[in-house]
Every structure is written in C-alpha cells, then in structure tokens.
Amino acid sequence: xxxxxxxxxxxxxxxxxxxxxxxxxxxxxxxxxxxxxxxxxxxxxxxxxxxxxxxxxxxxxxxxxxxxxxxxxxxxxxxxxxxxxxxxxxxxxxxxxxxxxxxxxxxxxxxxxxxxxxxxxxxxxxxxxxxxxxxxxxxxxxxxxxxxxxxxxxxxxxxxxxxxxxxxxxxxxxxxxxxxxxxxxxxxxxxxxxxxxxxxxxxxxxxxxxxxxxxxxxxxxxxxxxxxxxxxxxxxxxxxxxxxxxxxxxxxxxxxxxxxxxxxxxxxxxxxxxxxxxxxxxxxxxxxxxxxxxxxxxxxxxxxxxxxxxxxxxxxxxxxxxxxxxxxxxxxxxxxxxxxxxxxxxxxxxxxxxxxxxxxxxxxxxxxxxxxxxxxxxxxxxxxxxxxxxxxxxxxxxxxxxxxxxxxx
Amino acid sequence: xxxxxxxxxxxxxxxxxxxxxxxxxxxxxxxxxxxxxxxxxxxxxxxxxxxxxxxxxxxxxxxxxxxxxxxxxxxxxxxxxxxxxxxxxxxxxxxxxxxxxxxxxxxxxxxxxxxxxxxxxxxxxxxxxxxxxxxxxxxxxxxxxxxxxxxxxxxxxxxxxxxxxxxxxxxxxxxxxxxxxxxxxxxxxxxxxxxxxxxxxxxxxxxxxxxxxxxxxxxxxxxxxxxxxxxxx
Numbered sequence: 337x338x339x340x341x342x343x344x345x346x347x348x349x350x351x352x353x354x355x356x357x358x359x360x361x362x363x364x365x366x367x368x369x370x371x372x373x374x375x376x377x378x379x380x381x382x383x384x385x386x387x388x389x390x391x392x393x394x395x396x397x398x399x400x401x402x403x404x405x406x407x408x409x410x411x412x413x414x415x416x417x418x419x420x421x422x423x424x425x426x427x428x429x430x431x432x433x434x435x436x437x438x439x440x441x442x443x444x445x446x447x448x449x450x451x452x453x454x455x456x457x458x459x460x461x462x463x464x465x466x467x468x469x470x471x472x473x474x475x476x477x478x479x480x481x482x483x484x485x486x487x488x489x490x491x492x493x494x495x496x497x498x499x500x501x502x503x504x505x506x507x508x509x510x511x512x513x514x515x516x517x518x519x520x521x522x523x524x525x526x527x528x529x530x531x532x533x534x535x536x537x538x539x540x541x542x543x544x545x546x547x548x549x550x551x552x553x554x555x556x557x558x559x560x561x562x563x564x565x566x567x568x569x570x571x572x573x574x575x576x577x578x579x580x581x582x583x584x585x586x587x588x589x590x591x592x593x594x595x596x597x598x599x600x601x602x603x604x605x606x607x608x609x610x611x612x613x614x615x616x617x618x619x620x621x622x623x624x625x626x627x628x629x630x631x632x633x634x635x636x637x638x639x640x641x642x643x644x645x646x647x648x649x650x651x652x653x654x655x656x657x658x659x660x661x662x663x664x665x666x667x668x669x670x671x672x673x674x675x676x677x678x679x680x681x682x683x684x685x686x687x688x689x690x691x692x693x694x695x696x697x698x699x700x701x702x703x704x705x706x707x708x709x710x711x712x713x714x715x716x717x718x719x720x721x722x723x724x725x726x727x728x729x730x731x732x733x734x735x736x737x738x739x740x741x742x743x744x745x
Numbered sequence: 746x747x748x749x750x751x752x753x754x755x756x757x758x759x760x761x762x763x764x765x766x767x768x769x770x771x772x773x774x775x776x777x778x779x780x781x782x783x784x785x786x787x788x789x790x791x792x793x794x795x796x797x798x799x800x801x802x803x804x805x806x807x808x809x810x811x812x813x814x815x816x817x818x819x820x821x822x823x824x825x826x827x828x829x830x831x832x833x834x835x836x837x838x839x840x841x842x843x844x845x846x847x848x849x850x851x852x853x854x855x856x857x858x859x860x861x862x863x864x865x866x867x868x869x870x871x872x873x874x875x876x877x878x879x880x881x882x883x884x885x886x887x888x889x890x891x892x893x894x895x896x897x898x899x900x901x902x903x904x905x906x907x908x909x910x911x912x913x914x915x916x917x918x919x920x921x922x923x924x925x926x927x928x929x930x931x932x933x934x935x936x937x938x939x940x941x942x943x944x945x946x947x948x949x950x951x952x953x954x955x956x957x958x959x960x961x962x963x964x965x966x967x968x969x970x971x972x973x974x975x976x977x978x
Contacts, residue, residue, distance in 0.1 A: 341854060348842040651838045654799065656827020656855040656903070659819045734819070739799040742834060 346669045349641060360637045361677030364630035364721070368678045368714055371623030372685035372706055378619055380696065380704030382612045395436070395566065396469055397575050398599045399558040399582065405594040409587035417586050417595055421542075421553040424463075427560065430581060434562050434574050439463035440555035442545050446515040446538070450502040457498060459515065459538045461545035462559075469559045470528075472539075477509045477524030480541050484523075488543040493524040495535035515540075518548065568609070571602035627717065631674070631725045638670050638729035642736075649733055650741020659734040666733050670726025671719060678718035682711065746907060746938050747773040747796065752805035754791055765791045766802070767961035773907075773940065778933040778971070780949035781942045783958035790911065792958065793942045797830055797909050798822045810906045827855050831900030835912035837892040839884040845871060845895045846880040852903035870898040874928060890921035897928060901937075908932070908939040914948055920977075926951045927974035947972075 350357045386394075401417035424440055442461035447454060466472070467479040474493065484491050492513065499508045499522075508522040520540065528534035546552055562574050579598045582588070588595035642649070649662055686706055693705050754766040765788045773779055783789040794800035795807065798814060807814045809829055817825065826832075831852075839848045849867040858866070871877050874894040876887075884892055893913060900908055910929070914922035926948060933939050933953075941952060949955050950972045957965035 340860070352842070647838065648840055651840065652851070652855075653823060654797070654826060654832050654838075655852045655899070656823050658823040658855070661855065737799075739794050742799070742838065 342665065342668055345665055346672050349669055350673070353641070356637055356640075357673060360630070360633045361673050361680075363633045364627065364674050364718070365677040365681030365684075367623070367627035367630040368681035368718065369685045370626050371620070372682060372710065372714060373689075373704075374619040374623050375616065375710050376685075376689050376693070376704040376706050377701075378612055378615045379706065380693075380701045381615070382608070383702040383704075385608045385612070394601050394605065395564050395571065396559060396561045396601050397578065399560075399578070400556075400597045400599070401586070402594050402597070404588055404592055406589040406592045408589035408592065411587055415595075417588065419555050419558060421546075421555060423555070423582075423585075424558060426585070427558070427578070431574070431578065434566075434577075436561040436563055437465040437468045438558065438560040439466035439469055440542050441466075441557040441559055442542055442554070443556050444545060444549075448498070448502060448538070449514040450508075450511065453502045453504070455498070455501050457536055457538050459492075459540055459545070461540045461542040463542060466539065466559065469561050472526045472528065474524045474526045476507075477522070479524055479526075480539060484541045485543050488547045489541060490518065490520045490544055491523045491541065492520040493526055493539040494522055495537050496525055496527045497532060497535040498538060499525050568602055568606055571600065572606070575600040575602070624717070627721060631721045634670060634674055634722070634725035635728055638666060638726055639732065641669075642666065642729050642733045645733075646736055646741045649736045650738040653736065653738040654742060662734050662736075663730040666730035667723060667726040670729070671722030674722030674725060675715075675718050678714070678721070682714055682718075686711065746775045746777075746810060747771075748806070748808040749796075750806040752792075752795065752807065753803045754788075754795065754800075755803060765961050766795075769805070769961075769963060771956060771963060771966060773938060775938055776933070776936050777938055778930070778953045779940045780952035780955045781940060781958060782944060782946075782949050782955055784944065786960075787958040788961045789942050789958045793909055793911055793940070796907075796940065797832060798826050823855075827852060827903060829906045831903055831905035831908045833893070833896050833900050833908065833910035833913045835915040837884070837889075837896045837916070839892055839895060839899075841884050844881050844883055845876060845887065845898075848884070848895055849899045849902050852899060856903060866902055867898075870902045871895070873901070874898045888921075889917050890924055893917065893921075893925050894928060897925070897932070901932065906938065908937055910939065910941045912943055913941060914943070914945065919947075922948065923974045923977040927978050930971070930974055 399419070401419050404411070404413050404415045404417065407413045419440075421440065424438055427435060427438060439462045444459040444461065445456065446459050447456050460466075462480065463485060464480050464482055467474070472479065477493070479493055480491065483489070492515070494508060494513070502508070502513060503511065508525055511522050512519040513522055514520070515538075526535070526539075542555065546554070562571060566574065575598050579596065582596055582598070583590060586596065652662065689705055693703050696702060696704060749769055749771050752766055752769040753764075755762045755764040757763075769792060781789045781792060791800065795802050798817060801817070809825075812825075812829075814825065840851070843851070846864065846867045849870055850863040853863040853866055868877060868880055871880050874897055876891060876894055876898070879887060879891060879895075884895070887895065897913075913929070914925055917925060929939060929941070930951060941948070943949055950969065951974050952969070953971050954968045955965070956963055
C-alpha cells in the first residue's frame with residue numbers, strides 16, 4: 337500500500353506546487369492550532385475554578401440544622417433542631433468507611449483584648465480534625481490537639497489578621513488574650529490562601545466553649561470530609577445517605593428544607609463540570625468549523641491538481657491503472673498534506689502551551705493545557721479530514737475517461 | 746487475433762446523433778502490421794478507441810485473443826488493457842516528472858511486478874529501442890523521436906498481444922518518422938501484432954496491409970508490399 341512509488345508521486349505533486357500546498361496546508365494547520373488552543377483554554381478555566389475551591393478541602397460536606405417548617409412524625413412545625421456531640425459520634429459509627437475527617441463547629445462572637453488593643457472576632461470551637469477539613473495552614477505554633485479537647489484547655493489559634501491587629505509587632509505565641517474577659521493562651525497563628533476575612537477567625541477547642549457556656553454539648557454545624565477516592569456520583573450518593581439518616585434521626589419531613597441542610601462541595605463541582613463540559617462541546621464545534629474551511633481548501637486544491645493532471649490520469653488508465661489505484665493516489669496525497677500540516681499546527685500549539693501554560697495563573701484561569709486524548713482525537717480528525725478532502729476529487733479522478741483525457745485534438 | 750463483426754458506434758450531439766461507425770467487419774491475424782487510413786471524421790480514431798477499450802461500441806462483436814470484449818466495467822477494462830494492449834500516442838504522453846525508465850516501468854507497476862524486476866525489464870526495453878543510456882533522463886531532456894521511442898518501449902514493456910499506435914509519427918519530422926517506423930517494423934518482424942492509425946500514405950506504405958475507412962465504413966482492405974523504412978534512415 338505504501339510503496340515507494342506512492343511517496344514519489346506525492347513528493348512530485350507537492351514539490352511542483354510548493355506555494356499552493358503551503359497555503360492550503362496552512363489553513364488546516366491553523367484550524368488545528370485554534371482548536372487545540374480553545375480546548376486548552378477551557379481546560380485553563382476548569383483549572384481556575386478548581387483552584388478557587390481548592391482552598392477548602394474539595395471533598396467536604398457541611399451539615400446545618402434549623403427550625404422545621406413542616407409538621408412530621410407527630411411533631412408540629414416550628415421545632416428547633418439542635419445537634420450535639422453525640423451526632424458526631426453517631427456519624428462516625430454509621431459511616432466508618434465514608435468519613436475521613438469530622439469536626440463540629442460552635443460559633444461565638446467575641447470581643448478580644450490584648451493590652452490596650454481590642455477587636456471583635458468570630459470564634460469557631462472545633463476538633464483537631466478541623467485543620468484538615470479547612471486546610472488551615474498554621475505557620476506559627478500548632479493547631480488544637482486532642483489534649484486541648486480532653487482538658488477543655490483555654491487555648492486559641494488565631495488568624496494572621498487577628499495577630500496583626502492585637503499584637504502589632506509582638507509574637508503572639510504563648511501570650512494570653514482575653515475573650516469576653518476570659519484569658520486564653522495563643523498556641524498558634526494560621527494563614528488562609530482563600531481570603532483575608534478567614535484570617536480574622538479564631539479557633540478554640542469545642543469542649544472549652546461548651547463548658548464555659550452552660551455545660552451543654554450543643555453544636556451549630558458539622559463539617560466533614562469524605563473518602564477522597566470517591567468520585568462525583570459516590571460523593572453525592574454519600575451525602576444523600578447522610579441526609580436520610582439525619583432526617584430520620586431528627587424526624588424531619590423529607591421535603592422540609594428548613595429543618596436540615598446538607599451542603600456538599602461535590603454539587604458545586606458537578607455544576608462547574610457541567611458548565612465546562614458544555615463549553616468543551618461549543619469549542620469543539622467552533623474548532624471543527626474552522627477546520628472545515630481548511631478541509632474545503634484542500635479539497636479545492638486537489639480538484640485543481642486533478643484537472644491539471646487529467647491527461648496523466650488518462651495515460652495511467654490507458655496503461656492499465658484501475659480506478660482504485662487512481663483514488664488511492666489522490667487520497668494519500670490529500671491525507672498526507674492534511675496530516676502533515678495538521679501535525680505542525682498541533683505541534684506548535686502544544687509546544688506553545690507547554691512553554692507558556694504553566695506560567696499563567698489568575699483567579700479564573702490557570703495552566704491551560706491539552707491532554708493526550710485531545711491530541712489523539714485531533715490526529716484522528718486530521719486523517720478523517722484528509723480522506724474527506726480527497727474523496728470528491730478522487731472520485732472525479734477515477735471518472736476521468738482516458739479517451740477524453742488523451743484526445744490531442 | 747482480432748475479430749470484429751458488424752461494429753456500430755454513434756455519438757449523441759445534442760438532439761442529433763452522429764453515426765460514426767456503420768458496420769465494420771475485419772479480422773487481424775497474429776503478426777500483422779496494419780495501417781488504418783482515412784480522412785478526419787472517417788471514424789478511424791473511434792475504431793482505434795474501441796479496439797483499445799477506451800470506448801465501447803453500441804452494437805457488434807469484438808473478440809481479442811479469443812476473449813469477447815463486452816460489458817466491461819472500469820476495473821475490468823483497465824485489467825484487459827494492461828494485459829492485452831500497448832498504446833503509442835501522437836503526443837507521446839509520457840509522464841513528465843518520471844524518468845524514461847520509470848515511464849517504461851509504469852505498466853509493469855500496474856501489473857504488480859516487483860520493483861526490481863520492473864527496473865530490469867524497463868532497461869531491457871529501453872535497450873531494444875536504443876535508449877539505454879537515456880534511462881535516467883526526464884522526457885523534457887529527450888528529443889521528439891526519443892520520446893516516441895520511450896513510449897514504444899513503454900507499450901512493449903507489458904508484453905501486450907496487440908500494439909495500438911495512434912498517429913505515432915504525427916508530431917515528428919519525416920526523418921524521425923522513418924526512424925520510428927523502422928523501429929516499429931523491427932518489432933513487427935519479431936512477431937508482434939501492430940495496428941497504426943495514420944493519414945500519411947508513406948507511413949501506411951511501410952505497413953503490410955492498409956485498411957481504408959470513409960464515412961464509417963471500410964471502403965478498401967488490401968495487403969501491400971511493405972516498404973522498409975531502413976533505407977531512409
């Protein structure tokens with residue numbers, strides 16, 4: 337099939353028409369170049385979104401309770417649902433395989449004082465696991481540990497902004513700060529990539545706050561992360577199971593949205609991936625349309641080449657060339673030009689992305705790149721395109737009547 | 746070798762139909778050298794095209810080497826042409842980007858002869874037409890007579906049953922024409938059957954038989970005393 341003669345024919349045809357071949361090849365190369373860049377841009381957007389959310393663990397779920405809006409299970413509407421430490425244990429027991437980290441959140445507003453500096457901040461009373469859930473980066477000291485929790489120690493991990501506001505140029509670690517008049521020892525300072533507001537938070541052990549305020553075991557929210565190996569469907573299935581269990585536990589009507597809310601990051605990601613998936617399709621359509629103009633160009637050139645070579649085709653037929661061998665000749669040439677110029681476009685685009693891509697990192701756009709599957713798909717598209725471009729001219733060539741082609745008159 | 750019976754052919758020209766061949770009957774034996782003569786419009790080229798399977802007849806019988814030639818599709822016609830026939834054209838019709846040897850090897854390529862054997866055979870036939878040392882040259886580097894000799898070598902390379910030549914000397918001066926005819930006579934001497942379409946009487950006289958066409962019928966078919974071209978070379 338690919339003997340030397342075919343290559344020789346292609347070589348002669350191309351070298352006799354260098355400019356024409358270049359111009360047509362260029363349109364296909366350009367089409368592929370744009371297609372790849374567009375797809376890479378979508379990938380870049382996807383990366384940008386992921387980056388935005390990767391501050392928090394992307395496999396996190398938050399459980400909040402409220403006041404029921406529907407009567408259910410013998411209870412009237414308007415019942416307040418209160419979660420307790422027992423619910424944490426209950427989740428741990430019920431979903432040992434699903435839960436990775438789990439922590440309650442108790443919210444408290446506090447006015448903090450150190451020497452003459454004061455400020456108003458949010459305190460979240462949490463478990464040690466919370467560091468992993470929020471991906472809190474402690475850059476001085478340490479986070480709350482199990483001992484703090486067991487002893488209900490009056491310790492606090494403060495945000496970088498809090499340290500800046502209260503301690504000015506002093507090192508906060510080991511110092512005592514007053515929260516609503518009670519002294520807490522600062523054991524750590526954390527930063528947050530996400531935003532500055534997060535750095536105005538203060539973390540303390542849950543037990544400490546539960547003891548200080550009325551010996552309760554009440555909690556406001558449960559934050560947890562699930563098995564990181566879960567894919568989107570498994571993640572959504574897990575939060576559904578969790579929700580069902582909680583609705584039964586607290587006797588909340590299945591359709592009651594006010595009684596309990598379970599927020600799963602996976603849902604956001606599902607939306608985003610739906611969006612970028614749609615964008616992908618739009619981009620592929622646009623790219624293919626651009627490519628189409630290149631294909632038409634090559635088809636056009638091939639028709640022209642055949643017109644020019646009508647006589648030669650006639651001679652070949654008189655000498656015994658079967659129609660298929662003529663079709664083969666035209667198709668191979670077309671596929672060769674298309675594939676070669678397409679690969680050049682592909683090479684330049686992927687090269688450009690490899691060089692420039694990693695250095696691009698803005699809030700909504702990061703590291704545009706192409707995957708192997710795009711490259712493989714593009715290659716297949718190119719070959720198919722070459723065949724399509726050559727098909728009509730090839731049929732035309734095969735229909736050349738030797739008698740007409742050879743008439744000298 | 747060739748048997749033709751009551752061959753008819755007409756061309757549609759808009760509403761009118763032009764009856765070009767009006768019942769041709771003739772036979773050619775193996776080893777004959779036949780000149781088909783006639784003025785333009787006599788149907789001689791049409792006859793040659795039908796003989797060459799480049800065109801089909803409307804009715805009549807055509808038997809070539811005991812094979813009835815009818816209802817050919819493109820592929821089959823191509824195979825028969827390749828197997829049975831060698832063509833020589835007025836304007837040589839060499840492929841201009843292929844060397845003399847590659848041109849000669851082309852019919853062998855379509856016979857799927859291996860590359861090496863093709864090259865050997867091409868050189869053998871170029872030698873037979875006296876152009877072995879021109880094997881690597883492109884047609885543009887050859888003179889008219891040389892081109893026609895390459896074309897003859899190409900027609901011979903496939904070892905056809907019949908050689909069909911359409912005005913083989915039409916584009917050549919008389920000296921070169923005689924050289925080409927000398928070559929054709931020698932090929933005929935070796936036993937090859939050759940049909941030549943020509944309108945030049947001196948070329949026709951160098952054949953062994955002249956068939957005269959006029960208005961689509963054979964008006965004369967006679968065997969003649971061959972004039973050897975050698976004496977003019």
